[in-house]
Amino acid sequence: MPKKDNRKARPAERAALREVLRVGGDRPVDLRRFDPRAIPAGPADKAAGVAATAALADRLASLQERLYAASTAGDRRRILLVLQGTDTSGKGGTVKHVIGLFNPAGCRIKAFKAPTPEERDHPFLWRIEKALPQPGEIGIFDRSHYEDVLIARVRELVPRSRLGRRYAQINRFEQSLAEDGVTLVKVFLHISYERQRARLLERLDNPDKHWKFNAGDIEERSMWPAYQEAYELALERCSTDAAPWFIVPSDRKWYRDWAVSRLLLEHLEDIDPRYPKGDFDVEECRRQLLAT
Amino acid sequence: MPKKDNRKARPAERAALREVLRVGGDRPVDLRRFDPRAIPAGPADKAAGVAATAALADRLASLQERLYAASTAGDRRRILLVLQGTDTSGKGGTVKHVIGLFNPAGCRIKAFKAPTPEERDHPFLWRIEKALPQPGEIGIFDRSHYEDVLIARVRELVPRSRLGRRYAQINRFEQSLAEDGVTLVKVFLHISYERQRARLLERLDNPDKHWKFNAGDIEERSMWPAYQEAYELALERCSTDAAPWFIVPSDRKWYRDWAVSRLLLEHLEDIDPRYPKGDFDVEECRRQLLAT
Numbered sequence: 001m002p003k004k005d006n007r008k009a010r011p012a013e014r015a016a017l018r019e020v021l022r023v024g025g026d027r028p029v030d031l032r033r034f035d036p037r038a039i040p041a042g043p044a045d046k047a048a049g050v051a052a053t054a055a056l057a058d059r060l061a062s063l064q065e066r067l068y069a070a071s072t073a074g075d076r077r078r079i080l081l082v083l084q085g086t087d088t089s090g091k092g093g094t095v096k097h098v099i100g101l102f103n104p105a106g107c108r109i110k111a112f113k114a115p116t117p118e119e120r121d122h123p124f125l126w127r128i129e130k131a132l133p134q135p136g137e138i139g140i141f142d143r144s145h146y147e148d149v150l151i152a153r154v155r156e157l158v159p160r161s162r163l164g165r166r167y168a169q170i171n172r173f174e175q176s177l178a179e180d181g182v183t184l185v186k187v188f189l190h191i192s193y194e195r196q197r198a199r200l201l202e203r204l205d206n207p208d209k210h211w212k213f214n215a216g217d218i219e220e221r222s223m224w225p226a227y228q229e230a231y232e233l234a235l236e237r238c239s240t241d242a243a244p245w246f247i248v249p250s251d252r253k254w255y256r257d258w259a260v261s262r263l264l265l266e267h268l269e270d271i272d273p274r275y276p277k278g279d280f281d282v283e284e285c286r287r288q289l290l291a292t
Numbered sequence: 293m294p295k296k297d298n299r300k301a302r303p304a305e306r307a308a309l310r311e312v313l314r315v316g317g318d319r320p321v322d323l324r325r326f327d328p329r330a331i332p333a334g335p336a337d338k339a340a341g342v343a344a345t346a347a348l349a350d351r352l353a354s355l356q357e358r359l360y361a362a363s364t365a366g367d368r369r370r371i372l373l374v375l376q377g378t379d380t381s382g383k384g385g386t387v388k389h390v391i392g393l394f395n396p397a398g399c400r401i402k403a404f405k406a407p408t409p410e411e412r413d414h415p416f417l418w419r420i421e422k423a424l425p426q427p428g429e430i431g432i433f434d435r436s437h438y439e440d441v442l443i444a445r446v447r448e449l450v451p452r453s454r455l456g457r458r459y460a461q462i463n464r465f466e467q468s469l470a471e472d473g474v475t476l477v478k479v480f481l482h483i484s485y486e487r488q489r490a491r492l493l494e495r496l497d498n499p500d501k502h503w504k505f506n507a508g509d510i511e512e513r514s515m516w517p518a519y520q521e522a523y524e525l526a527l528e529r530c531s532t533d534a535a536p537w538f539i540v541p542s543d544r545k546w547y548r549d550w551a552v553s554r555l556l557l558e559h560l561e562d563i564d565p566r567y568p569k570g571d572f573d574v575e576e577c578r579r580q581l582l583a584t
Binding site for chain 2: 092096100102107111200207213276280286
């Protein structure tokens with residue numbers, strides 16, 4: 001008697017990474033148990049990783065085109081990549097190197113900064129909803145509504161009771177998005193305390209990178225333990241079936257880029273978008289065209 | 293006695309293309325005098341053209357980063373690439389292949405469709421203003437406010453007197469943009485009537501491209517002469533010093549991609565954005581960091 005239903009079995013390579021990196025729904029998340037230098041699956045070194053990422057480009061672009069094409073015939077499906085992580089964890093680098101593999105016309109990128117006065121006057125999800133990808137698009141959030149349970153918690157920007165309700169609000173919001181055709185890919189870029197110091201020092205040592213540095217970064221860093229705890233709570237409470245969290249070890253940039261690319265590929269392959277059929281008479285149109 | 297002031301002289305290769313492709317301000321524009329298969333400057337064949345475009349990628353990305361970095365210190369300068377051209381002229385292909393050379397995080401792409409009821413209730417520039425690039429960004433318009441003197445003229449969507457005023461309104465609008473730090477790069481992708489037929493037939497012949505085809509495309513094509521005239525008027529009346537038009541021969545896709553890339557490079561080099569100086573004490577920050 002077979003123990004597994006293998007009718008839907010796929011090659012082992014496929015769909016593997018998201019199972020490996022996914023955060024368990026029920027169990028507490030202890031970030032100290034996740035090594036930011038780990039290579040839990042995939043290419044073993046930098047040369048292989050860079051090559052493997054480049055090798056994904058054609059498939060990603062092709063799936064993106066099909067996703068967009070399908071939307072022109074009413075398919076509402078789309079991707080929303082949510083990138084979170086401390087300063088220097090590589091959110092911007094991921095956009096540059098991973099999203100750079102796609103056709104920019106189909107990407108909707110939003111970097112969330114500190115809320116404006118107008119945004120602060122609205123519920124915290126208001127500005128998020130305005131930045132959502134449209135059907136067929138790949139949306140990318142560099143920071144997101146999770147800031148409202150991260151910096152908001154660490155800096156005590158809202159009363160604890162209001163903060164406490166936000167986790168469930170986020171889960172309901174994401175559930176609704178999923179029901180409307182949004183595939184959420186929520187990625188926590190996990191770096192070590194040491195690696196952050198090294199990257200901040202790199203910025204200081206290179207005048208061309210001074211614009212990326214704020215004196216406030218050092219103060220934020222001093223609150224590292226509180227931020228790690230806030231991330232743990234968010235990962236733990238908001239990793240749902242509709243919208244799971246993935247922890248990507250990000251001390252190695254090449255691994256981070258490969259892993260995020262691979263996660264996007266697996267989700268796009270799962271969506272499996274198809275070119276829509278035309279609603280016109282091909283032969284008649286060809287005849288008319290040839291007459292012009 | 294020297295005839296020219298050569299202090300600012302640059303290598304002949306630089307800044308050449310925009311002089312070659314620029315539409316003269318005063319003279320009437322007769323599109324029949326511009327060969328859509330011409331190679332007025334630059335690489336002579338496809339292999340050389342594709343290589344030349346790829347060779348520009350690093351300089352473009354580097355200038356873009358500097359442009360963005362400068363904006364963090366208050367520099368308001370930015371680029372706005374306006375792409376116009378008939379169906380199949382390659383607006384989408386240009387975004388994919390040329391804008392794909394940039395960091396997508398710094399690009400703000402807007403494809404303008406037929407105006408919504410809300411947009412029609414506003415002045416025609418209203419939706420344009422909402423889509424403008426912010427300081428440091430590269431904005432890309434796939435179609436633009438020029439549709440309001442193109443399809444609006446050909447299809448007689450507004451009274452002739454109102455249409456007639458729009459050219460001056462556009463010029464004033466663009467003058468204001470230029471004064472606010474926007475470098476406009478307005479590109480007309482010029483293809484031949486024969487090339488359009490061939491590209492439409494390609495779409496019909498490939499089911500994976502049917503989603504790009506509309507039966508209405510054939511009707512639009514039947515108005516080719518009226519559109520060419522509308523383009524001529526727009527190019528003639530709205531090629532100003534503040535915002536000149538460039539005609540890019542676009543029957544050859546590789547030439548189109550090279551020419552638009554090169555135009556962007558020349559304008560970015562002219563802007564010559566610089567990394568801003570940091571406003572913090574580097575040594576003090578380094579000391580603090582090393583203590584963490």
